[in-house]
Amino acid sequence: MASAIWLLLLVVFVQVSIIAAVTDGGDSSALKSLAADWKSAPPGWGSADPCGDGWVGIGCTGSRVTSIILPNMNLEGDLSGDISALSELQQLDLSYNKGLTGPLPASIGNLKKLTNLILVGCGFNGPIPGTIGSLELLRFLSLNSNAFTGRIPPTVGNLSNLYWLDMADNQLEGPIPVSDGSTPGLDMLLNAGHFHFGKNKLSGTIPSQLFNSKMTLIHVLFESNQLTGPLPSTLGLVKTLEVVRFDNNLLSGRLPSNLNNLTSLHDLFLSNNEFTGPLPDLTGMSSLNTLYLSNNSFASSDVPSWFPTLPSLTTLMMENTQVQGEVPAEFFKLPHLQTVVLKHNGLNGTLDIEPGFSTQLKLIDLQSNSISELNDTAGTYNFDLILAGNPVCEETGTTEPYCTVPQPNSSPLYSTPSKNCLPASCSSGQVSSPTCRCAHPYTGTFQFRGLLFSNLGNSSSYVALEQSLMQFFQSHQIPVDSVSLSNPRMDPFEYLLLNLRVFPYGEDSFNRTAVSMIAFVFSNQTYKPPKNFFGPYVFQGDLYENFSDDPKKSKKTSIAIIIGAAAGGSVLFLLLVLAGIYAYRQKKRAEMATNKSNPFANWDPKKSSGSIPQLKGARAFSFEELKKYTNNFSDANDIGSGGYGKVYRGTLPTGELIAIKRAQQGSMQGGLEFKTEIELLSRVHHKNVVSLLGFCFDRGEQMLIYEYVPNGSLSDSLSGKSGIRLDWTRRLKIALGAARGLQYLHELANPPIIHRDIKSTNILLDDRLNAKVADFGLSKPMGDSEKGHVTTQVKGTMGYLDPEYYMTQQLTEKSDVYSFGVLLLEIITARRPIERGKYIVREIRVAMDKTKSLYNLQEMLDSTIGFAAPPKGLEKFVDLAMSCVEESAVDRPTMGEVVKEIETIMQMAGMNPNAESASSSATYEEATKGVPLHPYSDESFAYSGGFPTSKVEPQ
Missing domain, CATH: 3.30.200.20 (Phosphorylase Kinase; domain 1)
Structure with missing residues (x-):
């Protein structure tokens, strides 16, 4: 009898092993080979089956391994060439593992389905293999902050789908490769948004062929190399550019006269080169925030007339550029101006500081010029004015404060304060969080390669970053309790460095999965900082040594407990196996009966709550x-x-x-x-x-x-992407349709439903331009026991999110009303809710003047509406929108009231609210020919919660 039982157990074990071994044999062998080359593979990587046993960082589709996501896992060793056996691999992220060294294997070029290759902040060295150019599906290539040597492989030019290309902070040398008919080059990357090659040893001239008008580049960063020759005029053809850095090179010659074609440019860094000729004419660059031209050999010229014409300028750095003459007082009145450095030049005459100067000014440094007089008619001011080394300060006995150079501020410029609590006294290794809890935080350093402010002591920018980080972590369900920022400082490369601490939620340390998730959103650039403050960034994650799932911690368990547990477990195991055999047979019988009658019998409870x-x-x-x-x-x-x-x-x-x-x-x-x-x-x-x-x-x-909803989203039509022209009557009909759909969800659905993600990309237009509310991935039903609100984790889309819901986490129907109010403002302005750092609700509220025609909003309204005659009911429409976005939910109307108000507005405009939408305009008929655009794309899925994806968006 005993032998029969053991035989039966053996059969069961064999069957279980066969069922569990779900991973493709070749993939399993490749992963085990990788693990063998790493001294500290994650715990669990020694188990039998990668997919079936859930190896840390391994993602599978069926039996095939499709992703390896292991940033900040303290890995050490080489990357084995056996990785090429993972033929279905799509994502590989090994960032922030400084112990990963050696060359990148040439066989990586065999991973034909790879879309993301991310190796930020590792220790890889040697040349980048040319075989990388055979990864035709690659969208994201990030090899920065390693020790790669040799040249940029010209074969990178074959990667026609590439969007993100970052090879900065290595030891790459030689010329920038461009195509010549037989050899590919970077000029072929027409879909790329990012060229990041700073902090290398690149040499030679910048080929004029590198840039052309078909490119869609956003960031071009070649700072701190050894490039020579002129800056090509073809750079001015790439009108999508937002950040350009060629500072700290050996460039020479005259600057291109067409630089002012770059009207979307925010940051221009050209300091520390050998440029000659006159200063460039930057008239018309209305988006320019930061301008660095210091330490060049420009010909002596008067203060440029374009100084006061740059409305967005925050920072002007023009030390040692031979500029001369008087700085016009109007320049200091630019509304966003913070820092002006014009020292070691030939400025002379009188310096006028008149009333009305920028309230954001923190520094005017005009040391070592020839200024003879200060005309300070503005009276007192709270910024630093430095005129040391000018004739105005050379009089005997001069004690004016502007004649001395202030000492550098040695105190911390910013550190996240505690949130209404006293910092905790923590044990060794732990840190008190902003919520005064002791924990082991995940730490690292932000390195911002561009920024839209220069006052490093301005806390509002860091508070905005903290809020943005927390909202991101919460909306993506990453277990974070709080974040803190500290020690903002500029490094010698003019990068802003900022220390980050991320504290775990509900525990004193993170497990490996959580650390991997946090590191991944930075290495993969899924997280985007607030664009009104910060530009492109790199994150460097620190070594994390306090994983809560570290098997070393379990060794503290006593031997007696282990022996007792093992003995008890053996008896329990035997009983479970016998019970399992019986249950298995019963389950199979039940499944056969269920499958015949229930089409949802295959629903997997583990994946469906x-x-x-x-x-x-x-x-x-x-x-x-x-x-x-x-x-x-x-x-x-x-x-x-x-x-x-x-x-x-x-x-x-x-x-x-x-x-x-x-x-x-x-x-x-x-x-x-x-x-x-x-x-x-x-x-x-x-x-x-x-x-x-x-x-x-x-x-x-x-x-x-x-x-199938054929005419795309409302966002497509407002932006002009769909080709459908929306006049005032069509916009009113769309607003009414969307309101009725939302009213139905709130008042007639059983149970009532709160949508939670109302926005223009989730309002679809059918073949007659009827509005349809879509995308219910974040929706929340209201049960009978939930009176008035649901307390739930904050989710939604920035710009549309109800601030009261964000602060209290109490979701109500009025949260949808707030989002709908933002949508109404978007309908009349065709502007995104947050555009260039400006929030549409705030902008409308500030600009409104009810004593004037159209409430003085003509400049903000979408011209497509048509203003030959004032649109009837538009003021009432604005009133309705602003009532929907009241800060307090009790002051907002219900969706039923919103529907009635829009119906009234339509009647004022001579329209029948109950008439069906028509489709008679030529532009609409033309837009519906061929294959129409479709709404289920890009932003339709923003902030839907869960683990972030690899989708890349412009910064």
Whole structure:
């Protein structure tokens, strides 16, 4: 009998082993080879099966390994060439593992499906292999802050899909490669937004061929190299540029006369070169915030007339540039001006400081010029004025404060304060957080390569960064309690350095998964800092040695407990195996019966919060069906993409068009959102709400099948992307349709539904321009027991987010009303809620003057509306929008009241609120020809919670 039982157990073990070994054999061997080359592979990497046993940092699709995400895991060793065996690998991020050294294997070029290669802040050395140019799907290539040598591989020019290219802070040398007919080069990267090559040893001239008008570059950073010759005039053809850095090189010659074509440029750094000729004419560069021209050999010239014409300027650094004459008093009245450094020049005459100077001014440094008089008619001022070394300070006995150079401030410029509590006294190694809890924080350093302010002691910029970080962590469900920033300082390369601490939520330290998530959002540039303060950045993560899941901590357990647990566990294991055999047989019988009667029997409780979705009117599609309807998910049917995944157009056998939202691996974190959207939409039926036709939960896939809405999102039409012209009457109809859809969700759905993510990308337009509310991934049903509000984690989209909800975490229908109010302002201005650091609600509130026509908002309103005659009801529309965005929820109307008000406005405009939308304009008819744009893309998935994806967006 005993032998029979052991034989039965052996059979069970064999079967379990076969079932558990789900990883492809080649992939499993490759990962084990990698682990063998690393001295400190993550715990659990020694277990039998990478996918089945959930190895830390390994993502799988079916049996194949598709991602390796291991930033800041304290890895040491080489990157084995065996990695090339992972033929389905799409993402590889090993950033902030300084112990990873040696060359990058040439066989990495065999990873043909790789889209993200991120190795920031490691110790890799040797040349970058040319085989990297065979990774045709690569979108994100980040090799910065290593020790790579040799030249930039010209084959990088073959990466036509590349968006992010960062090889900064290495030891690369030689010329910048461009194509010559037989050899590729960087000039071929027409889809790239980022060229980051600073802090290398690149030499030779900058080829004029490097830039052309077809490029879409945002950042061009070649600072701190050894480049010679002139700055090519072709740079002025790339009108999308926002940050340009060629400082600290050996460039010479005259600056191109067409630099002022770069009207979107925020930061221009050209200091410490050998430029000659006259100063460039920068008239018209209305977006320019930061200008560095110091230490060049420009010809002597008077103060440029364009000084006072740069309305966005915050920082002017023109030390030792041979400029002469008087600085006009109007220059100091630029509203955002903070820092002016014009020392060691030939300025002379009288310096006028008149009333009305910028309230943000912190420093005017005019040392070592020839200024003979100060005309200070403004009286007192709170900025530093330095005139030492000028004739005005050479009189005997002069004691004016502006005649001395102030000592550097040695006290900390900023450190995050505690939040209404006393800092805790912590044990060794722990730190008191802003919420006064002792913990082991994750730490690192932000290195900002461009910034839109120069007053390093201005706390508002750092508070904005802290709030932005916390909102990001919360919306992406990363377990963070608080963050702190400290010690802002400028390094010799004119980078802003800022220390960061991230504190764990509910624990005294992070586990490996949490550290990996935090590091990943920085290495992958998923997190974007506030654009009104900060430009491009690099993050350097510090070594983290206090993982809560470190197996070394478990060794403190007593031997007696271990022995007792092992003995008890053995008995329990035997009982469980016997019970398991019986349960397994019973389960198989039950599954056979259930599968015949229940189409949702394959729903996986582990991924769906525990229960089968309760559906009304939606059906389950099989993977094979959807594969057929989309022609095997062909590129021709790819109509959009975003953080969630891709969306495909499909055609049912009946000829009906459908939109299939297919989650990509790594974004299927939202089992709750997936289930919520199915259950909510399946019972929502209204002409102004997108209809859910079904879903697919088959073969490890998560897909939602919607009705096809052919004319894209409201955002597409407001931006001009769709080609549909929206006059005043169409905008009113769209606003009414969206309001009715939202009213239905709040008042008639059972139970009532709070959408939580109302925005222009989630309002879709059908073939007759009827508005439909879409994307319910963040929606929250209101149960009977929830009186008035739901206390829940803050989610939504910045700019539309209700500030009261953000502060209290209490979600109500009025949170949707606030978002809808922002949407109404977007409808009349065609501006994004946050644009160039300006918040539309605040801008409208400040500009409004009810005593004037159109409330004095003509400059802010979208000219497409037409102002030949004032649009009837527009003032009432603005009043309605502003009532929706009242700070206190009790002061906002309900959606039912909003609907009635829009109907009244339409009647004022001579329209019938109950008439169907028409589609008669030529622009609309033209826009609907061919393959229309589709809304299920990019921002449709912003801030949907869960682990961040690899989607790259412009900074």
